[in-house]
Amino acid sequence: MLKHLVLLAALALPGASAASYTVRSGDTLFQIAVQNRTTVEALMAENGLTSTTIRVGQVLRLPEGSGEAAVKNYGYVAGVKVQAPSRLREGDAFTLRLRGAAALQATVRFPSELNEDVRRPNEALRPFRVAGDEGYVLGRVVLGAQAPVRFEVEVNGQVLRGQIPVRENGLPxxxxxxxxxxxxxxxxxxxxxxxxxxxxxxxxxxxxxxxxxxxxxxxxxxxxxxxxxxxxxxxxxxxxxxxxxxxxxxxxxxxxxxxxxxxxxxxxxxxxxxxxxxxxxxxxxxxxxxxxxxxxxxxxxxxxxxxxxxxxxxxxxxxxxxxxxxxxxxxxxxxxxxxxxxx
Ligand SMILES: [Zn+2]
The missing domain is CATH 2.70.70.10 (Glucose Permease (Domain IIA))
Structure with missing residues (x-):
């Protein structure tokens, strides 16, 4: 019943489920845009603003796709769970997480880099240890890249492949x-x-x-x-x-x-x-x-x-x-x- 009520509330208030930001003293639209990984133009369009003037306490709706991406489970390889962001933007660095007994024996590569102008593309990367049987590898999306990031995680001869969609930063x-x-x-x-x-x-x-x-x-x-x-x-x-x-x-x-x-x-x-x-x-x-x-x-x-x-x-x-x-x-x-x- 409670779930039903929540759903009704969401239906009654269109846009209520979208992320929002409350303007604080000293904020500028530019800073809010940068912090929320969107653009001034997109913020203005989303909120129907005709100028960049904002006031303290004003609630701004954040455009879809702004803010932090969710962490997604991409599956298991040799008992190691692989997690990475659900989406990326050009110029992002990101964390690919590995959990499981053999996590630190993994080798991670990003074959999509072979099509890009990057230093040492598709480098074989070994995870860094977080704690126990948890490790991570840092990934990067170069500026100008728009093709999905493709990754390969190899553990004890088994391979898991995945890809993460990438979007433009939208800056003029x-x-x-x-x-x-x-x-x-x-x-x-x-x-x-x-x-x-x-x-x-x-x-x-x-x-x-x-x-x-x-x-x-x-x-x-x-x-x-x-x-x-x-x-x-x-x-x-x-x-x-x-x-x-x-x-x-x-x-x-x-x-x-x-x-x-x-x-x-x-x-x-x-x-x-x-x-x-x-x-x-x-x-x-x-x-x-x-x-x-x-x-x-x-x-x-x-x-x-x-x-x-x-x-x-x-x-x-x-x-x-x-x-x-x-x-x-x-x-x-x-x-x-x-x-x-x-x-
Ligand atoms: Zn500079």
């Missing part, structure tokens, strides 16, 4: 109007060395070294979303924004998103003042355009430790922190890690 193309002297940094001959150092960091593997959730490295509002399609100038080709930008004054602190080892600390033509932290597990975080660097290569850092100060060095048009998360070399959405142990 932004023209930056970058000046010629900033564009010139892209042609700097020292850039080769910069890219070589980054590729070295991207090739790092090893056991994950973090034990707590990730944090935002800056305190300012998010001003440009990860995965934004951009043109430097209106005639330039589209490229992706591989990080999240947080506004901040020159000298404002930049903090380590989690525990790790500093593998790059220096000044470079494009990224400017740069710190890269290796967190293990094939995951590195990078902080660009810094005015002052407070750590040295090889140094161990703790989550929340001040590592640098915000600046506007390198390919930058104003003071901000550009923060990237790279999983096995590919850029994944940094906000997908914040306040979480794993994406």
């Amino acid at each position: 193309v932004q023209v930056l109007g970058v000046s010629q002297d900033v564009v010139d940094t892209l042609a700097d001959p020292r850039r080769q060395e910069e890219e070589r150092r980054m590729e070295q960091a991207y090739a790092l593997r090893g056991e994950p070294r973090w034990t707590q959730p990730f944090i935002l490295p800056g305190t300012g509002p998010t001003t440009s979303a990860f995965g934004q399609k951009r043109r430097n100038r209106s005639q330039d080709p589209i490229r992706y924004h591989y990080g999240t930008d947080q506004r901040g004054a020159v000298g404002a602190p930049t903090r380590a998103t989690n525990d790790g080892t500093v593998v790059v600390a220096g000044k470079f033509p494009v990224r400017g003042g740069l710190v890269v932290i290796d967190h293990g597990g094939g995951l590195v975080s990078a902080y660009f355009h810094l005015s002052k660097i407070l750590v040295k290569e090889g140094q161990t850092v703790k989550r929340g430790q001040k590592i640098a100060e915000i600046g506007s060095t390198g390919f930058s048009t104003g003071p901000h922190l550009h923060w990237e998360m790279r999983l096995r070399g590919e850029a994944v959405d940094p906000l997908g890690w914040v306040n979480k142990l794993r994406p």
Whole structure:
């Protein structure tokens, strides 16, 4: 009877079952969109808004498909239960969970990467241990990918295959109007060395070294979303924004998103003042355009430790922190890690 009443209530209030968000002091529509993995345009359409003005206490309906995807059971292989998200978005990192006596003997591959422009596609991955007979492998969806992610879990000669649908991020193309002297940094001959150092960091593997959730490295509002399609100038080709930008004054602190080892600390033509932290597990975080660097290569850092100060060095048009998360070399959405142990 109770179930029947609930159903009637849902029928009487169309849309009542959809996810919603109540506006808090200081919120902007842009931030709400980014946090809920949707766009300003989609939020406006869903709520019939004619401007981006919102008020505290206002309840916004979230568009279908926004928010977190459910964890889905994909089946068993040699007694090991395989779980992964039910859906993904381009630029997502995700967790493939394995549970069972032989979970840590599994080998996981993502064959769909063979059709994509990624570093070390279809790499054979061994699970990291969570506790007991539970392990996980981190997956990634590169920006621009729209084909389903295909995975293969092999345990003791048996194989389970599955696929996860992927959708576009729906972000519009932004023209930056970058000046010629900033564009010139892209042609700097020292850039080769910069890219070589980054590729070295991207090739790092090893056991994950973090034990707590990730944090935002800056305190300012998010001003440009990860995965934004951009043109430097209106005639330039589209490229992706591989990080999240947080506004901040020159000298404002930049903090380590989690525990790790500093593998790059220096000044470079494009990224400017740069710190890269290796967190293990094939995951590195990078902080660009810094005015002052407070750590040295090889140094161990703790989550929340001040590592640098915000600046506007390198390919930058104003003071901000550009923060990237790279999983096995590919850029994944940094906000997908914040306040979480794993994406
Ligand atoms: Zn940026």
